[in-house]
Amino acid sequence: RKEVEQDPGPFNVPEGATVAFNCTYSNSASQSFFWYRQDCRKEPKLLMSVYSSGNEDGRFTAQLNRASQYISLLIRDSKLSDSATYLCVVNQGGSQGNLIFGKGTKLSVKP
Amino acid sequence: AAGVIQSPRHLIKEKRETATLKCYPIPRHDTVYWYQQGPGQDPQFLISFYEKMQSDKGSIPDRFSAQQFSDYHSELNMSSLELGDSALYFCASSLMAHSGANVLTFGAGSRLTVL
Numbered sequence: 001r002k003e004v005e006q007d008p009g010p011f012n013v014p015e016g017a018t019v020a021f022n023c024t025y026s027n028s029a030s031q032s033f034f035w036y037r038q039d040c041r042k043e044p045k046l047l048m049s050v051y052s053s054g055n056e057d058g059r060f061t062a063q064l065n066r067a068s069q070y071i072s073l074l075i076r077d078s079k080l081s082d083s084a085t086y087l088c089v090v091n092q093g094g095s096q097g098n099l100i101f102g103k104g105t106k107l108s109v110k111p
Numbered sequence: 112a113a114g115v116i117q118s119p120r121h122l123i124k125e126k127r128e129t130a131t132l133k134c135y136p137i138p139r140h141d142t143v144y145w146y147q148q149g150p151g152q153d154p155q156f157l158i159s160f161y162e163k164m165q166s167d168k169g170s171i172p173d174r175f176s177a178q179q180f181s182d183y184h185s186e187l188n189m190s191s192l193e194l195g196d197s198a199l200y201f202c203a204s205s206l207m208a209h210s211g212a213n214v215l216t217f218g219a220g221s222r223l224t225v226l
Binding site: 034043046049087091099100101102103104 | 144152153154155156199201213214215216217218219220
């Protein structure tokens, strides 16, 4: 079983739609959680960190449920520019801090 | 603001050849990471360095080696290249956080094609 699992994609949605991505992680000792965005053939870029209390950044809301080892990302009022692959990322802690990536969920927002 | 610089951006090699990728982290970042992303795959962690010492090792093949130099730049050396080594290689850097909540900034990647 992969350490970080995400919804299978692709998600094809119209502009203005609300879309939710889910992610589960297997290591209960994981310490920090992120959503990264990756455009085709580009590097991953941090979208937002995910905190236990949930956090919001404009149209983006991230939630973490440690008990269920589950992370979510909600995008409201989706824009064409939101089209990308969204990577659920987990830091398993310790002194190294290396990140474990999910396979990513591809989002395509259509006019 | 300065970002993570990787070179070369594109590299074409033959099987069994050797390749070296370079990474210049964001100034004052003390940790460098290398990731490999194959076509349609998620980035796979290879190796990381903290203050010029190897800090963690992931799925890096024995044919690969890496080091971090006194100026904090890092090099990934790949020998006896195989077709399956064709991938996008990302370097990332961060400032080590004791809480483990490191935020990594990635370079634009080096695309290696092995023919």
